[in-house]
Amino acid sequence: MTDESTASGWFRDVDPGDADAARDAIEHGTADEPADWPALAVDAGFVDDDEAYYDLLHEATVTATREAVHERERADDQQLKYSVRAMDDADRVANELAERVAEWAGALFEDVGTGVGGAREVAELAPDTPAERRVVSLATRVVDLADEAADCRAFVERTAPAVAPNLSRMAGPVLAARLIALAGGLGDLAKKPSGTVQVLGAEDALFAHLAGRAPSPKHGVIYTHDYIRNTRPEDRGSAARALAGKLVIAARIDHYAGDLRPEVHEELDDRMAAIRARADS
Numbered sequence: 482m483t484d485e486s487t488a489s490g491w492f493r494d495v496d497p498g499d500a501d502a503a504r505d506a507i508e509h510g511t512a513d514e515p516a517d518w519p520a521l522a523v524d525a526g527f528v529d530d531d532e533a534y535y536d537l538l539h540e541a542t543v544t545a546t547r548e549a550v551h552e553r554e555r556a557d558d559q560q561l562k563y564s565v566r567a568m569d570d571a572d573r574v575a576n577e578l579a580e581r582v583a584e585w586a587g588a589l590f591e592d593v594g595t596g597v598g599g600a601r602e603v604a605e606l607a608p609d610t611p612a613e614r615r616v617v618s619l620a621t622r623v624v625d626l627a628d629e630a631a632d633c634r635a636f637v638e639r640t641a642p643a644v645a646p647n648l649s650r651m652a653g654p655v656l657a658a659r660l661i662a663l664a665g666g667l668g669d670l671a672k673k674p675s676g677t678v679q680v681l682g683a684e685d686a687l688f689a690h691l692a693g694r695a696p697s698p699k700h701g702v703i704y705t706h707d708y709i710r711n712t713r714p715e716d717r718g719s720a721a722r723a724l725a726g727k728l729v730i731a732a733r734i735d736h737y738a739g740d741l742r743p744e745v746h747e748e749l750d751d752r753m754a755a756i757r758a759r760a761d762s
Contacts, residue, residue, distance in 0.1 A: 490518060492527045503541035557644045558667035561637060565658035568633035575600075575626035582623055585616045597627045646741045647731035651749065652706060659702050660728065671729070671736040678732075679703065679725035703728070708753050716756050723752045 491510035495502050519531040528534045579600045586593045586603045589612060594602050603620035606613070634655065641654035645667055648657040663681040664670035670678065682701030700709055700721040712720040727749040734742055 490516075490521055490525070490527075492518075492522050492525070495527070497527060497537060500537075500540050500544045503537060504545040507538075507541050508545060557640065558661055561640055561644055561658045562662040562666065564633050564636050564640070565655065565662050568630050568637060568655075571626045571630035571633065575623050575630060578619065578623045578626070582616060582620045586620065589613050589616060597623060600624060600627075645732065645735040646739070647734050647745060648728065650741070651728060651731045651746055652703070656702065656705055660732075663702065667732060667736050671732040673729065675722070675726040675729045678729050679721050700725075708749075712753075712757060716759060719756050720753060723749065723756065727752075 490512070491506045492503070493506075493510075495506050497503075519534040522528050522534045523530060528537060575597055579595070579597045582600045582603055583593060583595045586599075589610075590603065590606060593599055600620040600623035603617060604624050606617055608614040608617045637658045638654040641649040641657050645657050645661065648660070648667075648670075651657075652660065660678065660681060661667050661670055664673060664678075679699075680701045681703070699718045703709055703721060703724055706724060708724050709717055709720050727745060730745055731742075734740070734745065
């Protein structure tokens with residue numbers, strides 16, 4: 482393809498049977514001005530006709546999209562999303578099954594405790610009957626799930642500060658991971674308005690409000706933050722708005738820059754001090 486008009490075509494030096502090379506050429510190729518690329522590709526001998534050109538272009542763009550999806554799913558913020566969801570699921574199931582263990586084991590053994598701690602005690606018992614073997618086995622599964630939840634939490638606490646240093650410092654690693662998971666990713670969180678971040682996790686209450694069945698929610702999962710939970714009820718709306726605004730700023734810094742900005746956290750501390758000072762005035 483020595484013709485000057487085709488020299489800048491994305492298909493230059495690409496094997497028509499190599500979809501990955503075509504994808505890379507489309508992603509990184511440039512042209513000085515628009516041209517009739519299907520006709521040029523046919524003239525250059527790259528394809529036999531326009532239909533073959535568009536078939537190859539479609540295959541290359543689908544390959545590019547698939548690779549972009551895979552790359553996104555392997556990203557660190559996505560690993561945080563999966564790990565915090567797994568942590569919550571394992572913790573929830575462990576606690577639900579622990580109730581079943583306490584009920585069942587209470588009918589077979591003396592002095593059976595409740596919760597995951599009680600299940601740990603049952604898992605250490607030596608069963609004598611088929612029923613006892615089953616309940617001890619179930620208790621062992623509860624212990625395994627609880628331990629997995631703890632391991633997932635440890636992974637979140639190690640990973641979140643590296644992925645989102647400002648968000649993790651401001652919200653704590655677990656809440657930061659939950660916000661990222663609810664938004665769909667760190668980039669998605671960074672693009673949301675503060676009012677949306679304020680009620681993430683309170684979607685049911687928000688829909689009920691929009692349907693006229695409930696008041697507007699003041700906060701979602703950010704309620705677990707000390708700045709909300711430990712603020713008097715009449716000031717929690719103001720505290721939630723202030724916190725959500727700074728969380729969005731922290732997420733944007735993490736996504737677009739990645740460096741820790743102490744001044745953002747100091748501004749939040751000052752704002753919360755002013756809100757809480759209302760109680761003394």
